[in-house]
Amino acid sequence: xxxTASVSGGERKSADWxxxxxxxxxxxxxxxxxxxxxxxxxxxxEIITSEQMMDAYASVGMPVGYHHWSFGKxxxxxxxxxxxxxxxxxxxxxxNSDPCIAYLMEENTLMMQILVMAHACYGHNSxxxxxxxxxxxxxxxxxxxxxxxxxxxxSECEEKHGVETVEQLLDACHALQNYxxxxxxxxxxxxxxxxxxxxxxxEAYLQAQVNALWTTxxxxxxxxxxxxxxxxxxxxxxLRAPFHYPPEPQENLLYFIEKNAxxxxxxxxxxxxxxxxxxxxxxxxxxxQVMNEGWAxxxxxxxxxxxxxxGLIDEGVILEFLQSHTSVVAQPTFDSPYYNGINxxxxxxxxxxxxxxICEHPTDEDREWFPDIAGSNxxxxxxxxxxxxxxxxxxxxxxxxxxxxxxxxxxxxxxxxDDMIEVGAIHNEQGYRRVREALSAQYALGQREPNIxxxxxxxxxxxxxxxxxxxxxxxxxxxxxxxVLRYLHQLWGFPVKLDSLxxxxxxxxxQWPLPDAS
Amino acid sequence: xxxxxDRRENAKHKSAVNRQRFLQRYRKHIKRxxxxxxxxxxxxxxxxxxxxSIPDRDxxxxxxxxxxxxxxxIVSPGNxxxxxxxxxxxxxxxxxxxxxxxxxASNQGEGVDEFAFSLxxxxxxxxxxxxxxxxxxxxxxxLDIEEVKPVRSGISRDGIPARMNVVRSMREAxxxxxxxxxxxxxxxxxxxxxxxxxxxxxxxxxxxxRLEELRAEIDQLKRRLEAVxxxxxxxxxxxxxxNQPVPSNKAVMFCVMDVSGSMTQAHKDIAxxxxxxxxxxxxxxxxxxxxxxxxxxxxxxxxxxxxxFYSRETGGTIVSSALNLLDEVIETRYPPGQWNLYVAxxxxxxxxxxxSTTCRQILSDKIMHRLQYYAYVEITPHAHQALWxxxxxxxxxFPDRFAMQQIVEAGDIYSVFRELFRRxxxx
Numbered sequence: 001x002x003x004t005a006s007v008s009g010g011e012r013k014s015a016d017w018x019x020x021x022x023x024x025x026x027x028x029x030x031x032x033x034x035x036x037x038x039x040x041x042x043x044x045x046e047i048i049t050s051e052q053m054m055d056a057y058a059s060v061g062m063p064v065g066y067h068h069w070s071f072g073k074x075x076x077x078x079x080x081x082x083x084x085x086x087x088x089x090x091x092x093x094x095x096n097s098d099p100c101i102a103y104l105m106e107e108n109t110l111m112m113q114i115l116v117m118a119h120a121c122y123g124h125n126s127x128x129x130x131x132x133x134x135x136x137x138x139x140x141x142x143x144x145x146x147x148x149x150x151x152x153x154x155s156e157c158e159e160k161h162g163v164e165t166v167e168q169l170l171d172a173c174h175a176l177q178n179y180x181x182x183x184x185x186x187x188x189x190x191x192x193x194x195x196x197x198x199x200x201x202x203e204a205y206l207q208a209q210v211n212a213l214w215t216t217x218x219x220x221x222x223x224x225x226x227x228x229x230x231x232x233x234x235x236x237x238x239l240r241a242p243f244h245y246p247p248e249p250q251e252n253l254l255y256f257i258e259k260n261a262x263x264x265x266x267x268x269x270x271x272x273x274x275x276x277x278x279x280x281x282x283x284x285x286x287x288x289q290v291m292n293e294g295w296a297x298x299x300x301x302x303x304x305x306x307x308x309x310x311g312l313i314d315e316g317v318i319l320e321f322l323q324s325h326t327s328v329v330a331q332p333t334f335d336s337p338y339y340n341g342i343n344x345x346x347x348x349x350x351x352x353x354x355x356x357x358i359c360e361h362p363t364d365e366d367r368e369w370f371p372d373i374a375g376s377n378x379x380x381x382x383x384x385x386x387x388x389x390x391x392x393x394x395x396x397x398x399x400x401x402x403x404x405x406x407x408x409x410x411x412x413x414x415x416x417x418d419d420m421i422e423v424g425a426i427h428n429e430q431g432y433r434r435v436r437e438a439l440s441a442q443y444a445l446g447q448r449e450p451n452i453x454x455x456x457x458x459x460x461x462x463x464x465x466x467x468x469x470x471x472x473x474x475x476x477x478x479x480x481x482x483x484v485l486r487y488l489h490q491l492w493g494f495p496v497k498l499d500s501l502x503x504x505x506x507x508x509x510x511q512w513p514l515p516d517a518s
Numbered sequence: 519x520x521x522x523x524d525r526r527e528n529a530k531h532k533s534a535v536n537r538q539r540f541l542q543r544y545r546k547h548i549k550r551x552x553x554x555x556x557x558x559x560x561x562x563x564x565x566x567x568x569x570x571s572i573p574d575r576d577x578x579x580x581x582x583x584x585x586x587x588x589x590x591x592i593v594s595p596g597n598x599x600x601x602x603x604x605x606x607x608x609x610x611x612x613x614x615x616x617x618x619x620x621x622x623a624s625n626q627g628e629g630v631d632e633f634a635f636s637l638x639x640x641x642x643x644x645x646x647x648x649x650x651x652x653x654x655x656x657x658x659x660x661l662d663i664e665e666v667k668p669v670r671s672g673i674s675r676d677g678i679p680a681r682m683n684v685v686r687s688m689r690e691a692x693x694x695x696x697x698x699x700x701x702x703x704x705x706x707x708x709x710x711x712x713x714x715x716x717x718x719x720x721x722x723x724x725x726x727x728r729l730e731e732l733r734a735e736i737d738q739l740k741r742r743l744e745a746v747x748x749x750x751x752x753x754x755x756x757x758x759x760x761n762q763p764v765p766s767n768k769a770v771m772f773c774v775m776d777v778s779g780s781m782t783q784a785h786k787d788i789a790x791x792x793x794x795x796x797x798x799x800x801x802x803x804x805x806x807x808x809x810x811x812x813x814x815x816x817x818x819x820x821x822x823x824x825x826x827f828y829s830r831e832t833g834g835t836i837v838s839s840a841l842n843l844l845d846e847v848i849e850t851r852y853p854p855g856q857w858n859l860y861v862a863x864x865x866x867x868x869x870x871x872x873x874s875t876t877c878r879q880i881l882s883d884k885i886m887h888r889l890q891y892y893a894y895v896e897i898t899p900h901a902h903q904a905l906w907x908x909x910x911x912x913x914x915x916f917p918d919r920f921a922m923q924q925i926v927e928a929g930d931i932y933s934v935f936r937e938l939f940r941r942x943x944x945x
Contacts, residue, residue: 019522026520043520052525055532070579072540075533076635083636106526121520167539175580333596342595410597414608415589423604426597439593450582475588483580 017110038126042099066154094120096128098140111320118303123296133284150274172487173275180254180279250454263493287390294348391443411438463494471502485512547572552645571632650939666761677756691753706739769804769858776865778815779832789864814840838876854888874904894922
């Protein structure tokens with residue numbers, strides 16, 4: 001690396017960064033970002049060592065986290081791949097919080113630090129602040145305090161009830177954490193002060209609610225009961241008639257457990273709640289990977305180029321940058337040994353770059369496909385796209401024939417009732433829409449993860465809990481369903497059943513405990 | 519608005535707790551892997567960590583997810599020659615679902631993926647010696663106190679500057695300043711009040727002389743006030759240290775080995791591994807360890823490590839020669855009051871027949887009562903001879919301090935070692 005631009009006009013001959021250079025470039029980036037109307041949370045940029053970076057990785061970037069063996073596992077695997085040089089740690093780690101915390105590793109070259117600042121502190125940061133999912137589901141200003149609360153609460157539980165007990169509970173909750181979100185209801189924002197203030201109150205209240213639900217005397221001949229006619233002479237008011245609870249299926253399994261599991265102690269309900277809140281916090285990230293990375297990558301690319309155009313960085317830096325950028329947005333083809341699915345950086349960057357192109361230099365094809373945005377102000381369109389979509393809808397709305405052609409996308413239909421696989425559509429006139437449809441579906445969380453809901457809790461009978469899995473395209477559940485049901489059974493305390501329904505037919509029944517072999 | 523924070527000085531190893539939790543949870547797996555590795559690797563490189571693999575299925579965190587099967591459509595990049603409607607056989611090893619055509623071929627096989635990670639050296643040894651303890655690790659008593667350790671014992675008025683307790687000294691100084699200044703302050707206040715009163719009078723009524731006096735007094739009081747020293751040698755306090763006797767933390771390990779003609783190099787290698795294991799183990803428990811190597815055939819000799827393991831000898835075997843030398847070395851150089859004594863003896867069991875009885879007598883009468891522990895390993899696939907029988911009698915007399923085991927091949931060492939040092943329930 002040769003010289004980089006200077007702070008005060010003189011030439012700086014070093015790839016090493018100093019705090020002065022960092023601040024200088026941070027301000028330059030901030031100025032450029034303002035020109036592009038990137039609205040951000042204040043940045044808290046932390047310089048850390050590579051060891052600290054590994055710690056940060058292991059705790060999913062959370063500055064504080066409760067203790068659990070699974071984070072240790074994560075740490076060991078990060079450490080292993082880092083030691084073997086399989087993984088660069090450098091790229092980015094940024095936390096959706098206000099102020100937005102981003103990490104710069106001290107080993108990075110100056111170019112890398114500039115790049116990470118542009119990418120994380122302005123790219124991701126503005127995405128966190130602007131995208132509707134993040135706005136609806138996370139409260140950036142409260143997350144760090146909530147994490148502190150969660151960690152303290154869980155340590156206290158460990159002291160009171162033993163590390164192993166708490167670990168068991170967390171294991172069970174983690175197994176269900178993808179089902180800890182109300183997908184269609186906006187959550188109430190989390191506030192740490194209120195959280196701890198209300199916590200005791202809530203413990204009592206929750207317990208009271210649960211008690212009310214369960215203060216019925218279990219009748220052991222539940223099956224017999226349900227056969228009985230409603231108008232029984234011995235039960236004229238139908239007090240013992242089948243009673244369906246919950247009245248509506250519940251998709252938020254953890255919430256249902258927290259509120260209704262009959263045997264959980266109040267502190268256990270609070271732990272369930274903590275895991276649920278964490279899952280909710282990560283919920284938007286799981287659905288905006290392509291957009292979020294694409295957005296950040298587009299901005300670091302744009303900002304770096306502008307820094308170069310303005311003469312603030314020289315050829316050496318920009319070449320080093322381009323090398324790094326190219327490897328980030330590389331998309332190996334499906335038959336490459338390096339292929340590991342579609343690279344969200346590559347697809348996101350290509351799509352955002354293409355939106356800009358469509359706005360600025362539309363072709364006839366673009367006018368036909370994107371009549372609304374072809375020729376519009378690209379920056380307006382950009383901010384609109386960033387704010388109002390998630391991966392699924394973003395692909396559906398903005399994936400252009402050109403990007404499909406560039407990626408040479410094709411859709412394979414792999415149906416287990418067919419002994420061969422078939423190419424369903426390719427990147428041509430007849431195929432564009434179907435490829436786009438299929439790719440969009442690939443990013444839909446509702447299709448990626450099995451649709452499982454709480455169907456009923458037999459509050460008056462054997463207290464068993466029944467879940468329903470609505471089968472989509474005949475896709476079965478993985479064998480992991482059994483350990484998960486076992487965890488669910490631990491939380492619920494009574495038998496747990498899961499029915500897979502295809503249409504109205506039950507195609508598979510799972511239960512825990514397993515029925516006796518006899 | 520942005521700001522930078524330098525966190526490099528902050529604690530690293532934030533994940534240490536989680537790492538420990540993980541190791542704890544998978545103790546059984548890790549222990550098995552460590553045992554395999556100990557048997558496999560040469561004991562000379564015991565001192566590095568180890569890569570451990572645990573099968574993924576044992577370590578997975580289950581969640582609800584789709585299994586293979588059903589009707590899937592997968593979009594992939596990089597089409598070269600496909601056209602809509604082309605049909606292929608399903609690539610082997612994949613049942614669809616998460617597959618993407620022939621793309622992830624590297625993932626084929628039994629599907630037993632491993633979770634691999636590294637243990638540090640400390641963690642590795644922790645697992646190697648887990649569940650073991652040194653017998654009779656009662657540290658040598660305090661009777662002939664030879665070792666002392668300075669410990670903090672309060673505060674004293676004198677000491678060396680390096681031990682000065684700044685906080686306590688400043689507190690003393692503060693108290694003294696208050697005490698010494700108070701009367702001066704009081705007098706000063708009175709004088710100033712009197713002066714003010716005098717000055718408050720009509721100019722004609724002022725007593726010039728009195729004014730002068732008061733001013734002079736005030737000046738003098740102020741000077742006295744300033745003269746009170748900020749800190750005085752009188753204030754200084756020092757951390758007091760007294761010498762406390764400590765149990766000896768030194769151990770000496772005697773390696774006794776038969777080097778007669780019947781001991782092959784393979785025997786010696788096995789013995790060497792055994793000695794090294796013991797050394798590593800002792801090292802974890804004592805701050806300082808000395809090694810004494812005694813080898814013998816018909817005569818015994820104290821030698822250095824190199825010679826001990828690698829020089830060749832021939833001839834017959836008289837074990838008692840080594841025991842006599844051992845006794846002599848203990849007598850002259852390692853008074854049992856200061857040293858924790860461990861003896862490890864390796865032999866193939868050969869001895870002159872009538873010497874074995876002598877060995878038992880030397881052990882019982884002279885040596886055993888001074889030792890922490892005596893471990894005897896016999897490296898032979900054959901039947902035991904007289905020495906073993908005699909040693910069994912010693913073992914019966916000193917059940918806590920004398921242990922013996924037989925090793926047939928190198929793979930046995932670790933388990934024999936574990937057997938010798940197994941944590942015993944308090945009798």
